[in-house]
Amino acid sequence: MSSSELAFISTVASLAAGQAPGLIKGIGDDCAVLEKNGDQVLLVTTDTLVSGVHFNLQWHPPHLLGRKAAAVNLSDIAAMGGVPRYALLSAALSSELSEQGLQEFMNGFVEILREHDVVLVGGDTVAAPCPTFSITLLGDMAKAQVCYRAAAREGDEVWVSGMLGEAAAGLSLCEQMDKVPEQYASLIQAHLNPHPRVALGRFLAASGDVHAMMDLSDGLATDLAHICTASGLAALVDGQRLPLSATLMQAGELLGYEARQWALCGGEDYELLYTVAPGEGQDLARRVMEELGIEVSCIGRMTPGEGVFLEEDGLKRQISYQGYEHHL
Numbered sequence: 001m002s003s004s005e006l007a008f009i010s011t012v013a014s015l016a017a018g019q020a021p022g023l024i025k026g027i028g029d030d031c032a033v034l035e036k037n038g039d040q041v042l043l044v045t046t047d048t049l050v051s052g053v054h055f056n057l058q059w060h061p062p063h064l065l066g067r068k069a070a071a072v073n074l075s076d077i078a079a080m081g082g083v084p085r086y087a088l089l090s091a092a093l094s095s096e097l098s099e100q101g102l103q104e105f106m107n108g109f110v111e112i113l114r115e116h117d118v119v120l121v122g123g124d125t126v127a128a129p130c131p132t133f134s135i136t137l138l139g140d141m142a143k144a145q146v147c148y149r150a151a152a153r154e155g156d157e158v159w160v161s162g163m164l165g166e167a168a169a170g171l172s173l174c175e176q177m178d179k180v181p182e183q184y185a186s187l188i189q190a191h192l193n194p195h196p197r198v199a200l201g202r203f204l205a206a207s208g209d210v211h212a213m214m215d216l217s218d219g220l221a222t223d224l225a226h227i228c229t230a231s232g233l234a235a236l237v238d239g240q241r242l243p244l245s246a247t248l249m250q251a252g253e254l255l256g257y258e259a260r261q262w263a264l265c266g267g268e269d270y271e272l273l274y275t276v277a278p279g280e281g282q283d284l285a286r287r288v289m290e291e292l293g294i295e296v297s298c299i300g301r302m303t304p305g306e307g308v309f310l311e312e313d314g315l316k317r318q319i320s321y322q323g324y325e326h327h328l
């Protein structure tokens with residue numbers, strides 16, 4: 001995220017500040033949270049993908065791009081623990097995407113929505129210099145179960161789902177190689193076709209054990225910093241406990257890149273990052289594995305202070321907001 005983008009977000013945040021009837025949480029979390037009825041809330045999120053910034057049609061098949069455009073929004077509903085329900089799609093179209101390509105995009109878009117029982121309820125199209133897709137997603141859930149970024153407590157364990165850095169490594173491979181060897185297919189898939197953790201988000205929120213939660217879209221260093229800032233705490237990450245796959249390490253060697261940087265500062269993991277009271281995480285992790293077959297890892301803890309710190313080999317350095325900038 002560039003400094004001008006951050007400045008714009010703070011302008012929007014100041015304009016969006018204030019209270020309105022039924023508004024529970026405005027800007028500053030994965031979704032806005034609005035009163036629905038009784039003990040239910042409405043979740044609202046929006047995200048935009050721009051050709052040449054967020055995707056490259058040279059290597060991104062339109063079908064998978066359609067899936068991803070929905071997935072990144074589904075991930076924000078998952079981040080609160082919610083159930084996605086309705087989608088709106090605004091598409092800015094150009095000749096860069098053929099009629100057939102657009103059809104494939106829509107097939108992928110609707111395919112993943114169906115997998116999550118989400119209905120496309122409207123949208124808009126315009127002509128533009130390059131293809132751009134903006135999606136708004138609405139979801140709902142029990143008011144008492146919503147997991148906010150601001151809810152981390154001092155001493156909490158910090159956990160993440162899945163493996164880190166896979167999508168960022170996949171993007172690097174696509175950018176730097178004409179033909180990526182088959183052994184890296186899992187990394188390419190993580191970049192092209194991420195799987196939002198909707199079932200996991202619901203399970204974690206319903207467990208009642210999770211304090212703060214968000215999804216990883218801009219890299220661990222930046223996203224964990226959001227939880228720290230929102231909760232008024234610092235975080236200490238144990239460098240030895242980052243979940244890194246063997247394939248990721250091999251890709252690092254192939255490209256001459258320190259693979260761990262993909263995990264810390266790469267973007268688009270779309271895994272869930274959450275905190276639980278000390279001593280509670282292991283039992284929850286066992287239940288997650290039993291119920292959903294998803295591996296989760298404890299990577300650190302919440303401490304007094306501010307900022308995200310990485311500890312390894314007895315050294316501690318601050319890594320807050322060293323996030324991912326879209327740079328295709």
Ligand SMILES: [Mg+2]
Nearest residue numbers: 030076215217
């Ligand atoms: Mg998010």
